[in-house]
Amino acid sequence: MPAKTKFEIKLGAATREAFGRALVELGRENKDVVVCDADLSKSTMTTYFAKEFPERFISLGIAEANMCAVGAGLALAGKIPFVSSFSAFAMNKGFEQLRACAAYPHVNLKVVGTHSGISIGEDGPSQMSIEEIGLACSLAGFVVIAPADEVSTKALVKAAAGYLGPVFIRTGRPKAAVVYSPGQKFEIGKAVQVADGADVTIIASGLMVAQALLAADTLEGEGISARVIDMHTAKPLDREAIARAASDTGAIVVAEEHLVDTGLGVRVAQAVAQSRPCPMEFVGIQDTYAESGQPDELLDKYHLIARDIAAAVRKVVARKN
Amino acid sequence: MLELKRPMPKSIEELQAIARRIRREIVEMIGAAKSGHPGGSLSAVEILVELYFHRMHIDPKNPALPDRDRFILSKGHAAPVLYAVMAEAGYEQTPLDKLNTLRQLGSVYQGHPDMRYITALEASTGSLGEGLSLGLGMGLAARMNGGKSRTYVMLGDGEIQEGQVWEAAMASAFHKVDNIVAIVDNNRIQLDGFVKDIMNVDPLADKWRAFGWHTIEIDGHDLHAIQAAFDEAEATKGKPTCLVAHTIKGKGVSFMENNPKFHGTAPTAEEVKLALQELQ
Numbered sequence: 164m165p166a167k168t169k170f171e172i173k174l175g176a177a178t179r180e181a182f183g184r185a186l187v188e189l190g191r192e193n194k195d196v197v198v199c200d201a202d203l204s205k206s207t208m209t210t211y212f213a214k215e216f217p218e219r220f221i222s223l224g225i226a227e228a229n230m231c232a233v234g235a236g237l238a239l240a241g242k243i244p245f246v247s248s249f250s251a252f253a254m255n256k257g258f259e260q261l262r263a264c265a266a267y268p269h270v271n272l273k274v275v276g277t278h279s280g281i282s283i284g285e286d287g288p289s290q291m292s293i294e295e296i297g298l299a300c301s302l303a304g305f306v307v308i309a310p311a312d313e314v315s316t317k318a319l320v321k322a323a324a325g326y327l328g329p330v331f332i333r334t335g336r337p338k339a340a341v342v343y344s345p346g347q348k349f350e351i352g353k354a355v356q357v358a359d360g361a362d363v364t365i366i367a368s369g370l371m372v373a374q375a376l377l378a379a380d381t382l383e384g385e386g387i388s389a390r391v392i393d394m395h396t397a398k399p400l401d402r403e404a405i406a407r408a409a410s411d412t413g414a415i416v417v418a419e420e421h422l423v424d425t426g427l428g429v430r431v432a433q434a435v436a437q438s439r440p441c442p443m444e445f446v447g448i449q450d451t452y453a454e455s456g457q458p459d460e461l462l463d464k465y466h467l468i469a470r471d472i473a474a475a476v477r478k479v480v481a482r483k484n
Numbered sequence: 485m486l487e488l489k490r491p492m493p494k495s496i497e498e499l500q501a502i503a504r505r506i507r508r509e510i511v512e513m514i515g516a517a518k519s520g521h522p523g524g525s526l527s528a529v530e531i532l533v534e535l536y537f538h539r540m541h542i543d544p545k546n547p548a549l550p551d552r553d554r555f556i557l558s559k560g561h562a563a564p565v566l567y568a569v570m571a572e573a574g575y576e577q578t579p580l581d582k583l584n585t586l587r588q589l590g591s592v593y594q595g596h597p598d599m600r601y602i603t604a605l606e607a608s609t610g611s612l613g614e615g616l617s618l619g620l621g622m623g624l625a626a627r628m629n630g631g632k633s634r635t636y637v638m639l640g641d642g643e644i645q646e647g648q649v650w651e652a653a654m655a656s657a658f659h660k661v662d663n664i665v666a667i668v669d670n671n672r673i674q675l676d677g678f679v680k681d682i683m684n685v686d687p688l689a690d691k692w693r694a695f696g697w698h699t700i701e702i703d704g705h706d707l708h709a710i711q712a713a714f715d716e717a718e719a720t721k722g723k724p725t726c727l728v729a730h731t732i733k734g735k736g737v738s739f740m741e742n743n744p745k746f747h748g749t750a751p752t753a754e755e756v757k758l759a760l761q762e763l764q
């Protein structure tokens with residue numbers, strides 16, 4: 164196999180920023196796109212949309228449950244509503260409304276959570292969302308997306324607008340490492356292989372995709388060839404890519420900025436169990452809540468960096484055969 | 485494009501006759517199902533009859549016309565009254581001769597209103613406290629579209645114990661959404677007993693006024709009063725309207741009236757017979 168170019172962390176826009184910009188483009192393309200926010204528009208970046216389309220921006224105050232159901236009502240009347248707040252509030256406080264008003268009647272509502280994971284940093288655990296992928300995936304019929312960088316976020320927000328049905332998108336607060344070149348195509352439910360390898364597959368989402376690429380470079384130096392897959396859609400899962408990974412590489416590590424108990428990892432494990440069972444390891448948050456601190460410090464302390472992925476890979480490769 | 489019209493004007497006597505039929509159908513269907521919520525279905529009859537047979541711009545033969553008026557039964561457990569009214573109004577998806585399949589496997593008449601089975605419903609409800617938010621979304625959409633569509637949401641008086649109702653009430657008045665009407669079916673009884681004993685909601689009209697709503701109190705069984713109140717709501721600009729409809733739980737059946745037992749208990753076969761005699 165030819166030597167890979169080393170991946171370097173180059174920071175691009177935050178995925179929440181990309182979401183805000185994409186909304187404005189969508190607003191220009193389609194007058195039915197409307198946006199609701201719960202007093203966080205300057206943080207969720209729906210403020211860009213609010214400035215350009217004030218008549219299509221609905222401020223609903225600090226009342227996320229109402230916002231989620233109002234969004235469903237807008238959708239039932241033919242609009243393409245995006246409701247947005249921090250993931251912790253949109254999903255946790257809006258969960259019942261998302262279930263009863265959006266999932267069960269299968270309504271064309273788009274929910275975008277920002278400030279996801281522990282990389283929100285200094286604000287601490289009350290604002291950190293580490294369970295919303297699990298919650299969103301338990302809403303029957305929802306599409307659940309966690310993009311890695313600016314390019315993929317923009318593309319997937321637009322794909323969500325074009326998809327008829329409920330969608331949850333997870334975005335983050337800090338600047339995101341650039342993974343993709345502009346023009347890269349994305350499809351809901353279709354994973355992107357960002358690096359190929361023969362010995363193990365790292366399946367990652369969100370900011371863990373860049374960390375997985377860094378880990379793959381480290382492992383390359385140790386003679387371990389790692390495939391890296393960006394599983395940006397947690398539901399519906401790209402089962403073919405997973406089965407192929409299990410079959411081609413015989414070992415899988417899943418890395419996510421989320422509780423390991425309910426996130427992407429358990430879903431991938433289910434798909435692996437149903438296709439070609441192989442050793443697996445899981446990098447994520449281990450049954451705890453984080454704390455205040457700088458995002459980099461927190462990701463280090465809670466074992467969500469390339470070092471931790473590489474360690475999981477060594478462990479899973481040792482379990483092969 | 486088809487023009488949405490109100491149903492043919494009907495006299496109060498005609499509407500009362502329809503209401504009597506609806507009450508019989510409610511009792512029969514819940515009796516056949518052997519479970520369900522008769523009390524809160526019977527208390528809401530006149531208001532739904534006025535909406536579907538006189539008030540709303542709807543076309544039961546073309547239920548998806550975009551500028552139609554909309555009704556949301558936020559107190560979804562009163563599904564039988566909605567099913568009977570829609571069946572009488574002539575919606576194709578709600579056949580009259582299938583009302584007695586209520587709550588059976590495969591029936592379109594699910595325990596609570598379910599749009600997957602009846603797409604002519606405006607919402608799936610049953611989890612209390614959520615309909616007004618849905619109605620607000622529809623009202624906002626109608627206003628953005630510049631259409632004439634109005635949205636009516638019926639809530640139970642027990643239901644408004646849910647906090648989300650007040651989030652929606654605050655937001656509706658703040659955004660001056662004057663094309664929505666909330667109707668509180670104030671029948672004073674919830675599952676566990678009288679509302680005043682479970683979690684008092686009085687003073688009811690004052691609460692809505694304090695939240696910025698034009699609020700009208702009426703006898704919810706008096707069709708003249710109901711019609712006048714809906715007229716007043718249509719004429720009210722710049723704020724949403726709330727009708728506090730004072731009603732009798734179980735209205736029309738003597739042994740169900742004001743009886744908490746019949747919030748969520750089906751009548752026996754014998755009780756169905758007695759009730760139908762009273763509803764001749």
